[in-house]
Amino acid sequence: MLEIRWHSRAGQGAVTGAKGLADVVSTTGKHVQAFAFYGSAKRGAAMTAYNRIDDKIIMNHEKFMAPDFVLVIDPALVYVADFTANEKESTVYIITTHMTTAELVASQPKLEGKKVFTVDCIKISQETIGKAIPNTPMLGALMKVSGMYEMDFFKENMIRVLKKLPQKIIDANMIAIQRAYDEVK
Amino acid sequence: MADTMELRDIEVWDGNMAASQALRQVQVDVVAAYPITPSTPIVENYGSFEANGYVDGEFVMVESEHAAMSGCIGASAAGGRVATATSSQGFALMVETLYAASGMRLPIILNVVNRAIGAPLNVNGDHSDMYLGRDSGWIQFDAYCPQDAYDLNFIAFKVAEDHDVRLPAMVHQDGFMTSHTAQGVHTMTDKQGFAFVGEFQPMNDMLDLDHPVTHGVQTEEDWHFEHKARQHHALMTIAMSKIQEAFDAFEKYTGRKYNLVETYNVEDADAVVVCMGSSVETAMEVVDELRAKGMKVGVVGIRVFRPWPLEQLAEVLKNVKAIAALDRSSPHGTVGMLFNEIAGTMFNTGTKAVLTNYIYGLGGRDLTKAHLVSIFNDLKANADAGKLTTPLQQYIGLRGPKLSFF
Numbered sequence: 199m200l201e202i203r204w205h206s207r208a209g210q211g212a213v214t215g216a217k218g219l220a221d222v223v224s225t226t227g228k229h230v231q232a233f234a235f236y237g238s239a240k241r242g243a244a245m246t247a248y249n250r251i252d253d254k255i256i257m258n259h260e261k262f263m264a265p266d267f268v269l270v271i272d273p274a275l276v277y278v279a280d281f282t283a284n285e286k287e288s289t290v291y292i293i294t295t296h297m298t299t300a301e302l303v304a305s306q307p308k309l310e311g312k313k314v315f316t317v318d319c320i321k322i323s324q325e326t327i328g329k330a331i332p333n334t335p336m337l338g339a340l341m342k343v344s345g346m347y348e349m350d351f352f353k354e355n356m357i358r359v360l361k362k363l364p365q366k367i368i369d370a371n372m373i374a375i376q377r378a379y380d381e382v383k
Numbered sequence: 384m385a386d387t388m389e390l391r392d393i394e395v396w397d398g399n400m401a402a403s404q405a406l407r408q409v410q411v412d413v414v415a416a417y418p419i420t421p422s423t424p425i426v427e428n429y430g431s432f433e434a435n436g437y438v439d440g441e442f443v444m445v446e447s448e449h450a451a452m453s454g455c456i457g458a459s460a461a462g463g464r465v466a467t468a469t470s471s472q473g474f475a476l477m478v479e480t481l482y483a484a485s486g487m488r489l490p491i492i493l494n495v496v497n498r499a500i501g502a503p504l505n506v507n508g509d510h511s512d513m514y515l516g517r518d519s520g521w522i523q524f525d526a527y528c529p530q531d532a533y534d535l536n537f538i539a540f541k542v543a544e545d546h547d548v549r550l551p552a553m554v555h556q557d558g559f560m561t562s563h564t565a566q567g568v569h570t571m572t573d574k575q576g577f578a579f580v581g582e583f584q585p586m587n588d589m590l591d592l593d594h595p596v597t598h599g600v601q602t603e604e605d606w607h608f609e610h611k612a613r614q615h616h617a618l619m620t621i622a623m624s625k626i627q628e629a630f631d632a633f634e635k636y637t638g639r640k641y642n643l644v645e646t647y648n649v650e651d652a653d654a655v656v657v658c659m660g661s662s663v664e665t666a667m668e669v670v671d672e673l674r675a676k677g678m679k680v681g682v683v684g685i686r687v688f689r690p691w692p693l694e695q696l697a698e699v700l701k702n703v704k705a706i707a708a709l710d711r712s713s714p715h716g717t718v719g720m721l722f723n724e725i726a727g728t729m730f731n732t733g734t735k736a737v738l739t740n741y742i743y744g745l746g747g748r749d750l751t752k753a754h755l756v757s758i759f760n761d762l763k764a765n766a767d768a769g770k771l772t773t774p775l776q777q778y779i780g781l782r783g784p785k786l787s788f789f
Contacts, residue, residue, distance in 0.1 A: 217565045221395040224567050230395060233564035236506070257668040259528075259560050259661035261749040 199256075202340075203265040204247040205275045206333075208240060212247040212271060215333030219340075222347070222355040223251050231256045244272075244279045265289055269340060271319055271332040276306050285312075292339050292382065294319040294332050299383060315343050317382035319374075326374040327367065334360075338375035339382035349379055385410060385439045388432075390570040398532040398561035401568050402468065402494045402554065403428035405536030407438050408576030411492075412463035412583070415443035415454025419473035420506045421558040422496035426468050448473035452480035452493075459489035460598045462588025464540070466491065470558060471498035474512040478519065484551045485520030485614065487598050490543035491551040492536065493521070497660065498558040499746040507747020508558030510659065510711040513688070514720055520614055522552035522622055523688040527645075527663045529566050532556045534639055537571075540580045541629045547621050549586065550614070555688070557660040559747060564661075571637065579636055618690045626687055643692040644699050645684035648674060652681030654762035655700065657721055658709035659685050662743075662750050669755040680759050685721070696728050704766035705737045707758050711744040718776055718789075737765040740776040748780050 202219075206212030213234045220232035234247040248263055250256050264284045270276055270293040281291075290313045295302050299316045303309045317339045319332030327334075334356070341352050353372050360368050388407070396404065403425045406414070414433075416426035430442045443458075445451050448469050459465040469477060474495055484491050497513050499505040516523065524539055526532040532554065539552040556562055571579070587596045602610060627643065634640045647667045649655055656666050663684035673680050683699055685692070700706060706729075710719025717723070722740035729736065741758060744750045758779065764772040774787035 217395065217397075220565050224393060224395045229567060231564060231566050232395070233559070236559065236563070256566065257664040258752065259557075259564070259665045260751045261560075262751045262753075 200249075200251040200267075201263050201265045202249040202251075202267040202269060203263055204249075205268065205270045205272070205279050205281045206245055206247060207272045207275070208243045208245050210271055211331050211333030212245065215271070215337060216247040216249050218334070218356065218359045219249055219337055220251075221359050222352060225355055226347075228253060229255050233261075235261065244275060267292065267340065267344065269336050270294055271336050273320060276302070276309070282308050289313070290343060291315065292317065292336065292343055294336065296321065315339065315382050317378050319378060322374050322377045322381070326377065327370045334371045335374040335378035338378035341375075342379045342382050349376065386436045387573045388437050390572065392570060393567045394570050395565050396529050396533070396568045397424075397563050397565045398526065398529040398556045399424035399496065399563065400428060401529040401533035402536055402556070403432070404570070405533050405576070406466050406492075406494075407432045408571065408573050409464065409537065409540050409580045410438055410577060411440055411466045413441045413443060413455070413458035413465045414467055415445055415451045415458065415465075416467045417445050417448045417451040417469075417473065419448070419470050421498060421508070421562045422468040422470040422473075422494060424562075425494050425496070448476040449480055452477045452484065452491075455491045456480060456484050456487065456489055459484070459491050460487065460589050462585035462590045464544070464583040465489075466494070468494035468496065470496045471500050471506075471512050475500055475515060478515065481516060481519040481521060481551075483599065486610065488549040488614070489551055490540075490549055492539050492543060493551065493553045494532075494536070495553050495555045496558050496562045497555055505746040506558070508560050508562075508660075509745050509747065511713070513553075513555050513659075514712045516553060517689055517720070520550070520618070521689065522550055522618070522626070524552065524554045525659050525684075525686055525688055526554060526556040526561060527661055527684060528561060529556075529564065530568050530639070531641075532561060533568050533570075534633065534637070534641065537576060537579050538626075538629045538633055538641065541632070542622065542625050544580070544583065545625050546584065546586050548617060548625050550617060550622060555660070560661040569637070569639070575636075579633070623690050623692070641686055643687045644695045645686050646699055647682040647684075649681035649683060649699055649703070651679055653679045653704045653766040654707075654759055655681045655683055655703045655705075656707045656709055656755070656758060656762070657683040657685065657700075657725060658711075659688065659721075660711065662709060662711070665750060665752060666755055669752050669759070672752075673756065673759055678759065678763060680762070691724060691728075693728050696725070697732050700725070700729060700736065701732060701734065703736050704769070705762040706739070707762055708738065708740050709758075710740065710742050713742065713745055722776070735769070737769070737771055739765065739771070739773060741779045742776065743779045750780060754779050
């Protein structure tokens with residue numbers, strides 16, 4: 199069982215990102231789950247979304263999770279959200295920030311000694327998609343760090359997931375995914 | 384003619400999308416709806432399918448849930464295939480019309496995405512609304528995951544519209560835990576899905592002008608009792624056997640098997656939890672883990688809540704030594720509904736089982752695997768002692784001091 203927790207603000211696309219990832223993973227025959235915690239829906243409120251991935255059917259519906267990966271797609275959440283909750287020794291963090299990994303860890307001591315990767319999904323999405331929608335670039339970074347799938351396979355499936363969007367937006371998302379894949383450190 | 388939608392064999396759908404795709408595939412004629420969280424996407428998706436030509440139907444926007452069900456009643460009495468969805472406070476506002484729908488024997492399908500009822504206001508999942516509907520004369524199916532929400536809609540139409548049944552049916556799923564959780568769902572093609580239910584066959588429809596009928600008449604002491612008795616008789620005898628027939632037919636059709644009472648490792652179990660909704664599946668996973676440690680534990684899931692599967696449940700539980708009834712609704716002044724139903728089911732069977740009650744998960748509070756392990760440990764102690772070793776009713780997952788009664 200592979201478990202992923204997303205930290206996001208409502209409106210940044212964590213739910214869409216989690217569902218998109220589940221959709222791609224499902225095509226490989228694995229079983230998936232994607233869900234989120236919603237309060238009263240307010241744009242900008244801190245929220246969490248979740249993925250479970252397994253070779254056998256997933257029966258567990260508890261919300262509790264000790265994640266293998268924590269994906270933070272809003273830079274400020276590492277200072278205000280409990281993003282290390284229920285962490286394991288092996289938990290890998292991928293965090294959106296304009297800082298280097300060393301600068302980030304210095305600014306947030308909770309990350310000291312952890313497996314931390316950084317990438318600026320906000321900047322990438324602004325420069326490619328034209329809006330701060332950091333969900334798809336985060337998936338590109340996750341592909342690089344986890345080695346889950348080859349980039350070509352992943353992008354091909356993401357094009358299908360995003361098929362309802364205008365072609366221009368789909369193309370921009372593909373560039374964003376590739377950039378995050380190349381830039382995550 | 385509606386357009387066909389190409390689906391993959393496995394689609395990653397949440398429970399809401401699964402339910403709305405089923406409504407599309409059976410080609411519901413009329414959806415009258417007043418959306419409410421967390422069931423909103425069901426009717427929203429149907430509206431989108433209808434607007435894009437994927438269903439030949441009517442979407443009727445109304446001013447309240449009371450009006451939504453009233454619109455459904457009118458459309459169903461007129462002779463159409465009818466469905467809608469609701470949750471929580473919206474369900475509560477519908478209650479008066481639910482009795483009208485069942486009393487008029489109209490085969491409407493209502494998707495209830497279970498949610499707490501305020502105050503305090505809460506959008507998350509518990510079973511308060513499902514419990515509220517239990518005397519309304521509707522058939523109530525319970526889905527544990529998005530796949531169930533998809534499949535049970537087809538089964539619900541098949542049963543409700545049967546001319547020997549002619550009763551409305553609810554398909555329940557847990558708010559957010561199922562409705563907003565995306566998982567792989569095995570699909571039918573549009574043709575297969577429609578063929579399982581078939582063309583709608585109206586009966587006593589008001590638009591059949593050659594055979595005029597009256598719906599919603601007044602009966603006083605002279606006939607009211609006979610009407611209600613007939614409705615109860617239909618639920619207790621005909622509906623039960625037709626549900627089993629539909630489950631059997633669906634298994635032949637898709638390979639997916641549903642039972643009035645779902646069981647998991649119950650045959651040789653000393654200790655069993657009985658629950659509903661997504662908790663059933665979580666409990667199954669806990670049972671696997673405890674079985675690996677040598678504990679003889681099992682899970683019973685109630686699949687059909689009304690009509691209550693009394694005989695089937697008594698048979699399933701006959702050799703169990705300790706039973707926990709898990710209620711996700713506040714009983715406000717007594718033991719939980721499942722406790723009462725199970726006690727009533729077992730009372731004349733000669734069982735010596737120890738029965739306890741847990742209230743959990745109100746307003747979406749998480750039921751963790753650790754909670755379930757602690758319940759099974761309580762049950763083991765009860766089974767070993769052959770008597771209560773814990774309070775009869777306990778709260779689980781509640782913050783603050785431990786709360787228990789009796």
